[in-house]
Amino acid sequence: MTDLSDDNSPLENDPTDVPLTQTPSIAIVKVGTFVDLAPLGVTNPGDQITYAFTVTNTGNVTLTNVTVTDPLPGITVSGGPLASLAPGASNNSTFTAVYTITQADINNGGVENQATATGTDPNNDPVTDLSDDNSPLENDPTDVPLTQTPSIAIVKVGTFVDLAPLGVTNPGDQITYAFTVTNTGNVTLTNVTVTDPLPGITVSGGPLASLAPGASNNSTFTAVYTITQADINNGGVETRLPLRYRPEQRSGDGLVGRQQPAGERPDGCTADADTFDCDSESRYVCRPGSAWRDEPG
């Protein structure tokens, strides 16, 4: 005699079903690494962030068809899906992503985002998790800071304008100034203004609403100065400028010079003794030339 067991009656043959609790769970950790591409040493659009993802089955059932998605615009997630991920198992090599940094990211000072891992449990239900930066138990965004180096440069060129009586330098002749403002940093600058402390000078133009990294503007800002008898007695306006000024040429009807803000003496120049000039990028360098004036300003 044999009998198949029953779960609750001597007269039946139902299988005994002991329900086991299923706790499907997945976790993802996302780590970003800045990759400096050309030009090296500066954070610029075109540099990249590479992301590594660690996906862990934190539940007690096998998960299948595990995928990683990331909503960051422009990011490309590679790898997967994972056919199967056993309880307790981690995978840190299948999924990777590359993101190319934009100017907006540098202006923001970093890139912050979160990925999502999705798997399927044995009941065909989805299991998901928002990524964390360092823990399977948390949901913090991954933040990759980007180095900001705000910097601006200004070059000022003056041109002598001979007004009546012509042929003679007299009070009432003018100097017109052109300003070239350059964003020499890696972040967008806004509200760019030019001021000049020369008594009697009038600076026109601006402010510039925005100046992108690398961009120059040589047309917005201009200035006019009317020469005085004192200027002529001094032999040139540069001696009156409270900013440092180098007469580049003073012959015929041309007076051309360049100026840079006080406190930015060229590297290697000592006050009132050295000479300097502009190099090909309009930076001031010490060279044989005109006397460097370290005027109060």
Ligand SMILES: [Ca+2]
């Ligand atoms: Ca770079």
Ligand SMILES: [Ca+2]
């Ligand atoms: Ca965290």
Ligand SMILES: [Ca+2]
């Ligand atoms: Ca998480």
Ligand SMILES: [Ca+2]
């Ligand atoms: Ca004149």
